[in-house]
Amino acid sequence: MRLAHINSKYVCGVDLHGQSKYICVMNKEGETLLHKNMKNDFNSFINSVARFMPDISVGVESMHSYYWLADACIDNNIPFFLGHPYYMKSIHGGKTKNDKIDSKKIADLMRSNHFPVGFIYPKHMRATRDLLRRRIRFMKIRAEAYAHIQTIFRQLCMNISPKDVKNKKERRLLIDKVDDLQIKSSIEMNLNLIDFFDVQLGNVEKQIREMAKYHDRTSLNILLTVPGIGDMMSLVILYEIGDINRFPSQQDFSSYARLVKCERSSANKKFKGGFQKIGNPYLKWAFGEIIIHAPTFSSYIKDFYDRLIARTGKPKARAIITHKFGVAVFNMLKHKEVFNEKRFVQFNMNQ
Secondary structure: OOEOOOOOOEEEEEEEOOOEEEEEEEEOOOOEEEEEEEEOOHHHHHHHOHHHOOOEEEEEEOOOOOHHHHHHHHHOOOOEEEEOOOOOHHHHOOOOOOHHHHHHHHHHHHHOOOOEEOOOOOHHHHHHHHHHHHHHHHHHHHHHHHHHHHHHHHHOOOOOOHHHHHOOOOHHHHHHHOOOHHHHHHHHHHHHHHHHHHHHHHHHHHHHHHHOOOOOHHHHHHHOOOOOOOHHHHHHHHHHHOOHHHOOOHHHHHHHOOOOOOEEEEOOEEEEOOOOOOOOHHHHHHHHHHHHHHHHHOHHHHHHHHHHHHHHOHHHHHHHHHHHHHHHHHHHHHHOOOOOHHHHHHHHHOO
């Protein structure tokens, strides 16, 4: 957790919502100078805090619609701080909770330099990152349709392989394998969904390849040297990271990518687990996908992975090697080095 150091004379805590916000302006001594509710409009906001300009900072707890306020503040040279939602627990800890109280607590955290900051993602890369995230969601919906068709046939004791469902030319023949009209309809709906998302994903991926230009081309080429990683997965990793230099160490990066478990202790007793949702779920998914494909492209990694499974079991082996890939990618991007599979396997066998 990193705390902001705010030196402005005034602080403005904003409890932001989709269509409205509650603002609280305080001085460093904790005196409330402005406390009001207003609609989401930057002109009305700037008019309300004009008398405190230019010595004011704005803080918002991270939520889905913070983009417009962050961009407007940055464009107008107003210091803007984005609060990390998981660490701002004091906002939700009181017996009474409402927008007025929340905005005041945000301002209190800011003036006392206890405001946990999150990363304000660069505006020029944001649209591509969000489109990549939407692509992942579409892929998961399509995968659910694949799985549901296979489930239907298992219920009828008629086993089919994933290749039968993914074969675009012949998968419509699956409908004729059953007699019940309702089951036919269920299979057909899933196939219609798959066909729809095949087209949509193809269009999205083409657009991403054409428009994804705000990344480091050198870093992309470095990532493409990892066995089993393609151009779309490389772009997902690059755009989710943003700037690798914002992570001081590989431990910080692994934690952000949800590749390690948190350890908690009390009275000399250690407990593992908890707070597993702090971090980036898309990076966790991306590194989990690498190990699915990497053994196919690298015999060294396959042998290492098989030995790891034999020694620890598949779930733990998967967690270990996923973390190792995260560490490898961090060092590759940090030091601008390509992936060396022999060194990767040799280093990990010595751990």
